[in-house]
Amino acid sequence: MIFKEHVRWEFLKPEEFLVRLAAAPVVYLPMGLCEPHGHVAPFGLDTIKADWLCDEAAARFGGIVAPTMAYHTHETGYHAPWLREVMGDINPRLCALPPHIVLETLLYQFRAFRNAGFRAAVVISGHHGSQEDLRMVAEAFASEFPIQHFVRTDPELVAGEFTGDHAGRYELSQLLAIRPDLVSLDRAHRVESDPLWRFAQNPDVLEASAEEGRAILKASLDAIGSAVNGFAMPAEEPGFIAMEHLEPLWQRILRRQDKWKTKSP
Ligand SMILES: [Zn+2]
Numbered sequence: 001m002i003f004k005e006h007v008r009w010e011f012l013k014p015e016e017f018l019v020r021l022a023a024a025p026v027v028y029l030p031m032g033l034c035e036p037h038g039h040v041a042p043f044g045l046d047t048i049k050a051d052w053l054c055d056e057a058a059a060r061f062g063g064i065v066a067p068t069m070a071y072h073t074h075e076t077g078y079h080a081p082w083l084r085e086v087m088g089d090i091n092p093r094l095c096a097l098p099p100h101i102v103l104e105t106l107l108y109q110f111r112a113f114r115n116a117g118f119r120a121a122v123v124i125s126g127h128h129g130s131q132e133d134l135r136m137v138a139e140a141f142a143s144e145f146p147i148q149h150f151v152r153t154d155p156e157l158v159a160g161e162f163t164g165d166h167a168g169r170y171e172l173s174q175l176l177a178i179r180p181d182l183v184s185l186d187r188a189h190r191v192e193s194d195p196l197w198r199f200a201q202n203p204d205v206l207e208a209s210a211e212e213g214r215a216i217l218k219a220s221l222d223a224i225g226s227a228v229n230g231f232a233m234p235a236e237e238p239g240f241i242a243m244e245h246l247e248p249l250w251q252r253i254l255r256r257q258d259k260w261k262t263k264s265p
Contacts, residue, residue, distance in 0.1 A: 003051070007058035008065050017064065024062025026228055027118040028054035029109060031125040031134075033072035034095045036087060038167040038201025039187035039194065041175055043093065044070070045167070046126030049154050052178045053124050053220055060221065061228040063122075066113065069105070071097045073130045077262040082129075086166070086200040099130065099262035103137050104250055110141040110149075111241050119233040120148035122224060128153040128164060130262045140253055145241055146234045150227040157223040162216050168202025170216065177213030 005011035009027075012020070032047025042048070047070045054065045074096030075083060083092060106123075113121050123134060131153045138149040154174075155164025164170050175183050188205050191198040257263055 004055040004059050004065075007055055007063070010067055012064065020062070020064050021117050024228075025117060025119040025233060026058075026061070026063030026231070027113045027116070027121050028058050028063060028065045029069060029113075029121065029123045030054040030065065031069045031072060031123060031127065033070060033074065033127050034093070035074060035127070036092045036094070036167070036200035037171070038199050038205060039190045039196070040184050040201065040205055041167055041172060042182050045171055045175055046072070048126070048178060048182070049171070049174055050124045050126035053126075053154065053157075053217070053224065054122070056217075056221055057122065057124075057224045057228070061225050063120075063228070064118075066109070069102075069109070071095050071102070072125070072127045073097060073099045073102045073133075073262045074127075077260070077264060078129050079262075086198065088197060090196055090199065092200070099133060099260055100254065100257070102130070103133055103253065103260070103262075106134060106137045107141055107246060107250055107253070108243075110138065110147065111145070111243070111246055114145055114147050114238050115240055117238075118147070119238070120228070120231040121150075122227065123149070123151040124157075124224070125151075125153045128155055128166075131156065132261045136260075137253065140249060144249055145238070147238075148231040148233060150224070150231075152223070154220055157220040158216055161219050162212075165202050165204070167200055167205060169204045169207040169212070171202075172205050172208035173210065173213035174216055175213070176208055176210040177217055180210060 030050035034043035037045045135151045
């Protein structure tokens with residue numbers, strides 16, 4: 001991944017960090033994971049999309065990109081039967097975490113963002129399916145520690161214009177626009193003969209095009225831009241949140257885990 005280093009928290013020195021923070025106190029959190037994306041695309045396609053969208057958004061609309069969260073929920077909730085359907089018994093070489101770890105981590109990521117001085121957070125997940133739980137955590141945090149938030153998966157950004165998929169026309173179009181060097185469309189036919197079977201590849205993958213990918217990415221960035229422009233930043237300087245102040249909040253979220261979408265199919 002070629003990061004836009006001038007917008008990346010981990011590449012910034014304090015002087016430049018504070019200049020960017022003062023100009024736009026917005027942080028972007030890219031979320032993705034490694035999971036099967038067919039024979040044509042790398043495991044990290046979801047991460048690559050999220051990184052690209054966050055870097056571009058920070059460069060265009062201001063703000064700073066937080067360290068990427070490259071592990072995500074899978075194997076539970078709606079993903080469990082889906083995985084069986086597209087992978088059968090084949091080892092998916094997946095880097096999944098259980099929902100309670102991802103959601104608790106997100107809660108503490110929000111704490112880190114607010115403590116660093118951010119007044120708004122944009123979370124872009126390249127992995128679809130757990131967004132309602134991610135938003136539940138954002139809302140729970142913001143109800144106690146005010147921060148503006150916008151939490152979306154990439155297909156949600158373009159809903160009504162484009163239809164999201166998994167390792168098909170939609171996702172591969174984006175990758176052809178972002179990193180064409182990582183795409184091997186000539187391997188699309190391997191689903192019939194390969195011991196890895198379809199490896200979660202969608203049958204319409206050969207309809208992908210860089211042109212469509214650029215249109216999807218432009219629409220996605222427009223949606224992020226509207227959200228950033230619509231943030232009503234809290235005016236007061238937020239106070240420091242100690243780690244132990246989040247524990248009761250996390251316990252409240254945990255007590256409602258029967259409602260988590262990532263838990264129930
Ligand atoms: Zn994907």
